[in-house]
Amino acid sequence: MSKTGPTDRKLPRVVVQVGAAVRRLRAAQGLTLADVSRMADISPGMLSRLEHGDVAPSLDTLAALAEALGTSCAALLRDPDQSLSDAQLVRKGEGLEVVRRGTRRGHTYHLLASERGPRRAFEPFLVTLNSKSEIFPEFEHPGTEFIHILEGSLRYRHGTGTYLLKPGDSLTFRGDVPHGPDRLLKLPIRMLSIIVYSGSDSGAESGR
Numbered sequence: 262m263s264k265t266g267p268t269d270r271k272l273p274r275v276v277v278q279v280g281a282a283v284r285r286l287r288a289a290q291g292l293t294l295a296d297v298s299r300m301a302d303i304s305p306g307m308l309s310r311l312e313h314g315d316v317a318p319s320l321d322t323l324a325a326l327a328e329a330l331g332t333s334c335a336a337l338l339r340d341p342d343q344s345l346s347d348a349q350l351v352r353k354g355e356g357l358e359v360v361r362r363g364t365r366r367g368h369t370y371h372l373l374a375s376e377r378g379p380r381r382a383f384e385p386f387l388v389t390l391n392s393k394s395e396i397f398p399e400f401e402h403p404g405t406e407f408i409h410i411l412e413g414s415l416r417y418r419h420g421t422g423t424y425l426l427k428p429g430d431s432l433t434f435r436g437d438v439p440h441g442p443d444r445l446l447k448l449p450i451r452m453l454s455i456i457v458y459s460g461s462d463s464g465a466e467s468g469r
Contacts, residue, residue, distance in 0.1 A: 273317070275338060276314050276316075276317045276318075277314035278338070278339075279311070279314075279318060279323070279337050279338060280311050280312045280313055280314040280315075281312075281314070282336070282337045282339075283297075283308075283311065283312050283326055283330065283337065284312040286330045286332060287312075287330065290330070290331075291382075292330075294308050294309055294312075297326070297329050297330065300325075300328075300329035301322070301325040301326050301328070301329040302325060303322055303325065303326075311326075320334075323337060323338075349374050351373050351374065356371030356372055356373045356387055357371065357372045358370065358371050358372075359371070359372050359386075368388065368389065368390045368391070368392065369388070369389045369391075370386050370387075370388055370454075371386060371387040371388075371389075372384065372385070372386055373385040373386065373387055381458055382457070382458055383455060383456060383457045383458065384455070384456045384458075385453065385454070385455045385456075386453070386454040386455070386456075387451065387452075387453060387454075388408075388450075388451070388452050388453075388454050389449060389450070389451050390413070390415070390442060390445055390448070390449065390450040390451075390452075391448055391449040391450070392445075397441050397442045397443070398441055399439045399440065399441045400436075400439070400440055400441050401436065401437055401438070401439055401440075402436040402437070402456065403436060403437060403458055403459070404436045404456050404457050404458040404459060405433065405434070405435060405436060405456070405457045406433070406434055406435075406436045406440070406454060406455070406456050406457075407431065407432075407433045407453075407454075407455045407457070408426075408431065408432050408433075408452050408453065408454045408455075409429075409430070409431045409452060409453045410426045410427060410428050410429065410430050410431070410450070410451075410452045411428060411451040411452055411453065412428055412449060412450060412451040412452075413428070413445075413446070413447045413448055413449055413450030413451065414426060414427045414428070414446040414447040414450070415442055415443070415444060415445045415446050415447075415450055416442075416443040416444040416446065417432060417440070417441070417442060417443060418439075418440060418441055418442070418443040419432070419434045419438060419439075419440040420438045420439065420440070423443050425446075426452075436456060
């Protein structure tokens with residue numbers, strides 16, 4: 262007759278849920294077991310067991326993992342069947358206004374989504390240019406940038422080239438080449454600016 266040891270007891274379903282949530286968030290952010298274990302100050306072996314639902318985390322461990330993954334303890338404990346979407350909804354006019362080098366020229370930048378965690382894959386901005394200043398800042402940042410003109414028109418500079426952009430036009434370019442508005446032709450100008458980072462430069466500031 263076999264005996265049941267302490268490690269053979271069935272753990273509560275919430276332990277499996279927490280492990281699955283940690284594994285899903287870690288993978289979504291491109292983090293390794295070593296990355297998260299270092300940030301949360303737990304061993305990779307313990308983290309692996311936790312992700313597979315083999316061990317229940319202490320409250321301190323749960324809090325440390327939530328901080329490392331840029332989420333909350335409540336989110337890690339939430340039943341995935343009760344929340345099938347982690348989509349972020351930003352209503353019109355509710356994007357977080359951020360300060361960039363163009364701000365002092367009368368331009369505004371509204372961040373339309375904010376990724377959780379220490380690494381970012383992309384940053385989407387709604388940019389409004391409403392000052393006909395003759396002096397524009399030059400931007401340089403990691404990753405690839407995509408801009409799409411919603412309203413107004415301008416000439417946009419990238420490296421040694423300039424491009425006439427009107428509503429409906431899009432421009433995609435390397436962010437590490439100096440770029441920025443060259444001439445504002447029709448105000449106001451509103452455009453989407455989406456910066457996509459690679460794995461090696463994710464989380465870097467755009468310098469806007």
